[in-house]
Amino acid sequence: MTTEYTNYIDGEWVASESGETFDVTNPANSDEVVSRHPSSTEADVQTAIDAAVAAQDEWGDTPGPSRGAILREAGELLAARKEEATETLVREEGKTRSEAGGEVQRAIDIFYYYAEKCRDLGGTVKSPSGTDKELYTKREPLGTVALITPWNYPIAIPAWKLAPALAAGNSVVLKPASQAPNSARILLEVLDEAGLPDGAANLVTGSGSTIGTPLAESEDIDGLSFTGSTAVGTAVARAASEDLTRVQCEMGGKNPTVVMPSADIEEAADIISVGAFGTTGQSCTATSRAIVHEDVYDEFVDAIVEAAESLSVGPGLDDPGMGPHVSDGELSSTLEYVDIATSEGATLETGGGKPAGDEYEGGYYVEPTVFSDVSNDMRIAQEEVFGPVLAVIPATDFDDALDTANETDYGLSASIITQDLTEADRFVNEIEAGVAKVNEKTTGLELHVPFGGYKDSSTNTYREQGDAGLDFFTSVKTVYRNF
Known part of the structure; x- marks a missing residue:
């Protein structure tokens, strides 16, 4: 009862x-x-x-x-x-x-x-x-x-x-x-x-x-x-x-993580995977854009696809890698954005649908999803999806990556993965976000420091x-x- x-x-x-x-x-x-x-x-x-x-x-x-x-x-x-x-x-x-x-x-x-x-x-x-x-x-x-x-x-x-x-x-x-x-x-x-x-x-x-x-x-x-x-x-x-x-x-947020050539790409993929797919992407600070230097772009795409495909999906009580969406409406919205991204020319690298199997029929499950060949003017790069969908965007150099990160109406959380202290310092000083992180995921907050965003995030x-x-x-x- x-x-x-x-x-x-x-x-x-x-x-x-x-x-x-x-x-x-x-x-x-x-x-x-x-x-x-x-x-x-x-x-x-x-x-x-x-x-x-x-x-x-x-x-x-x-x-x-x-x-x-x-x-x-x-x-x-x-x-x-x-x-x-x-x-x-x-x-x-x-x-x-x-x-x-x-x-x-x-x-x-x-x-x-x-x-x-x-x-x-x-x-x-x-x-x-x-x-x-x-x-x-x-x-x-x-x-x-x-x-x-x-x-x-x-x-x-x-x-x-x-x-x-x-x-x-x-x-x-x-x-x-x-x-x-x-x-x-x-x-x-x-x-x-x-x-x-x-x-x-x-x-x-x-x-x-x-x-x-x-x-x-x-x-x-x-x-x-x-x-x-x-x-x-x-x-x-x-x-x-x-x-x-x-x-x-x-x-809301449309949070970027910038990946520079000095980064350990496997580690970067692990960090971004947790930020993008943790809590089924249903976080205002979730990583929804990976802005990756062109020199390591292909290597990163391979690594993040492997990370996404390694995640198990299932009921939260079983403690899998990722649980379901909260509702049918949220699931439908995520699947709609997958269709939008595909129609705008982004390349679906993995995921993009409901996982197959009878065990998924009664729940609001979706696969961890990665798109490559995304330009920053696409809707998937500008609008909050609120699901486990990552847009991977190429950048020619640090300035291009920073400009891309800032070219959004949101400004909640952002991070950079680099071993270059100059890049790290410039990112912290120039990123238009209320939370700036170095070599960390965009999600995760300490409770004793201020939290809030810039622009339309607050x-x-x-x-x-x-x-x-x-x-x-x-x-x-x-x-x-x-x-």
């Missing part, structure tokens, strides 16, 4: 007023219904907002170390449930067991990190220009914030928004993606068990068009943090800006994670005290 869950509002698990629900199915076997959740309404959203607003003063007035103690306890409770959370994530999103376990651990570490940062929240003391005076700043919570999170990292991204928001003393309304809401539910369960006051954090599930828009447009929301596509994020930011709500949106307002995560969720007040 399918387990049916409810919203979490004002410290209680409650059904939607609509009485309607939606099913979450297993991407590895679409016949398996994993769970059932409320199709919430605008009225449900308003109830959650009201609860958060009512709870904000009490939570905001709670001493920072006390808030931190609750976050640490939540992290410990999540650690105790790690295996359960890992399997839940695999069954609703499709990641491999190893990928899901790493993501759950990241959520645990995020709670631990911000639990300690609660002790450092305060301000700075400055020197006044006169005697018998004090001049200092103090940080205060924004108030009530809305968090809209995607399905591709269904526990890590909610955690890296929830933890700093709560650490700073804000109350929260969280709307997770409908494809994978269970992981966020677990976060609310551990926060509740850890002793978070009623109403300080609330969870509502449902479609973005029905409940995301009211969150963005609400006059009671003081800050909105969104992660998702550029099209939706732009619309959300515009809606929120009508009331001058503070907004933070992290959106609203270019505030960064996430680390101290920057707290910057977004706090206002700074400057105090002048004359004795």
Whole structure:
């Protein structure tokens, strides 16, 4: 029998007023219904907002170390449930067991990190220009914030928004993606068990068009943090800006890795394979363009094809090299881009379809895919595919490779593989991306440093994670005290 869950509002698990629900199915076997959740309404959203607003003063007035103690306890409770959370994530999103376990651990570490940062929240003391005076700043919570999170990292991204928001003393309304809401539910369960006051954090599930828009447009929301596509994020930011709500949106990417002649080509192929095909390419920082110097282009194509063909594809619970897409819609989109790339003249080197075999019939599986002979004006080189599809683009020299890397509307993550320090330094200084890496994959982020993009990858307002995560969720007040 399918387990049916409810919203979490004002410290209680409650059904939607609509009485309607939606099913979450297993991407590895679409016949398996994993769970059932409320199709919430605008009225449900308003109830959650009201609860958060009512709870904000009490939570905001709670001493920072006390808030931190609750976050640490939540992290410990999540650690105790790690295996359960890992399997839940695999069954609703499709990641491999190893990928899901790493993501759950990241959520645990995020709670631990911000639990300690609660002790450092305060301000700075400055020197006044006169005697018998004090001049200092103090940080205060924004108030009530809305968090809209995607399905591709269904526990890590909610955690890296929830933890700093709560650490700073804000109350929260969280709307997770409908494809994978269970992981966020677990976060609310551990926060509740850890002793978070009623109403300080609330969870509502449902479609973005029905409940995301009211969150963005609400006059009671003081800050909105969104992660998702550029099209939706732009619309959300515009809606929120009508009331001058503070907004933070992290959106799409078309991330390049440049490969220069000094690179070890086998190592470069291994790095790019993980960046392109890990998490089934369903990451905003996934490597979607390999820009390769012409002197090593053919050697690299052979190596990356071998790497792609060596990956096993299967159900995430079996921990293969790559799991399925999250949904039929995402699978169809990837296959459509394969057709587009072929029609535009790119050469399909490997993959490009659904793997053969009865074991794949019930799931949203696709093969790791490599295209060569790609020019940077092709759609496959400019548009976010969000699947395990790599476009290999030739470059005549370093300057040509750098220009190609920057010739896109996105600017999230980028890397270079080289043993030349001059090339590495120039790349870091001249690449138009919020994350620049040397001899590393474009995916993978440390939790204690800022994360965000340039151009259409971000609203270019505030960064996430680390101290920057707290910057977004706090206002700074400057105090002048004359004795």
